[in-house]
Amino acid sequence: MTFLDAHNHLHDARLAPYRDVFLAELERLPIGGGVVNGTKEDDWAEVREMAIQHPWVVPSYGLHPWFVLRRSEVWLSTLRDLLMQDPRAAVGEIGLDRWIEGHDLEVQRPVFLDQLRLAAELSRPATIHCVQAWGALREALQGATIPARGFLLHAYGGPVEMIDDFVEQGAYFSFSPYFLHERKKLQREAFIRIPAERLLVETDAPDLRPPDEANPRPILDRAGKSVNHPANIDVAYRGLAELREVSLSHLAPMVAENYARLFLLV
DSSP, X not given: OOEEEEEXXXXXGGGGGGHHHHHHHHHHTTEEEEEXXXXXXXXXXXXXXXXXXXXXXXXXXXXXXXXXXXXXXXXXXXXXXXXXXXXXXXXXXXXXXXXXXXXXXXXXXXXHHHHHHHXXXXXXXXXXXXXXXXXXXXXXXXXXXXXXXXXXXXXXXXXXXXXXXXXXXXXXXXXXXXXXXXXXXXXXXXXXHSOGGGEEEOOOXXXXXXXXXXXXXXXXXTTSOEEOOGGGHHHXXXXXXXXXXXXXXXXXXXXXHHHHHHHOOO
C-alpha cells in the first residue's frame, strides 16, 4: 500500500528546516507520489527543482489568486514554457478567493480562466483553490474550456449541494487532515457524499494541519508557529477511511486509481 498526496507545497520555506527528515519519512511510509504546487512566479523554479530531484513528485505550476496582482507581463508565457519542458507537469494552484482582504474577482477570474484554458490546450490536469467563492467558481466553469482529464478542487470546502454540478464539470475532490477538526463537520459530510471515483487525499503541507490530538508529528516553523508535516498524509487517509466506513486497504487502491486517472500523464 502506498499513499498519494494530491496537493502540497513541499518547497515552502516553512518546511526547510525539516526537509531532509520529512523526505526520508515519506519514503518510509511509503509515499507513492505527490503533487507539489507552485503559487507564484517566484517559486516555480523551486518546484521544478524538487521534481528533478525526486521522481515521485509531480510538479504543478500556477498563479494563485492571492498573487495575481504581482504577476509579471510574461507570466503566462513563462508558465507555458515550464509546462512544455515537462510532460508530467500540471497546472495549479489556481482559482478564485473572496476571503482575502481587498479581493477582486474581476481581476482573479481572467487569470484563472487563462490558466484553465492553457491546461485544456496542453491536456494537463488543473488544481483549483476556492474560498468563499463557490457560486462564482461554478459559474466560471460553466463557460470555461476545461481540461479533458478534469480538475481537482483541493480541500473541498463547498456546499454539499454543489457536488453533483462540479462532478458533471469534471471535478475531483481531495480530503485534508484539517477536516478532522471538530468544527469542520460540514466538510466531513460533503466527503461522505462525494462519489468514490472522484476522491483524492492531500496534506496541503505546511498548511491545513490536523487537530493536535490527531497529529503524530507536531512541528514548528522558524517563527514558532505550528505547521503541517507532509507525512501526515497517513492521518488524512485514515481519517477519510473512518469517515466513509471502509478499510484503509479498500480506500488506498481506489484513491490510487483516481490519482493515476487525473495526474499521471506519462
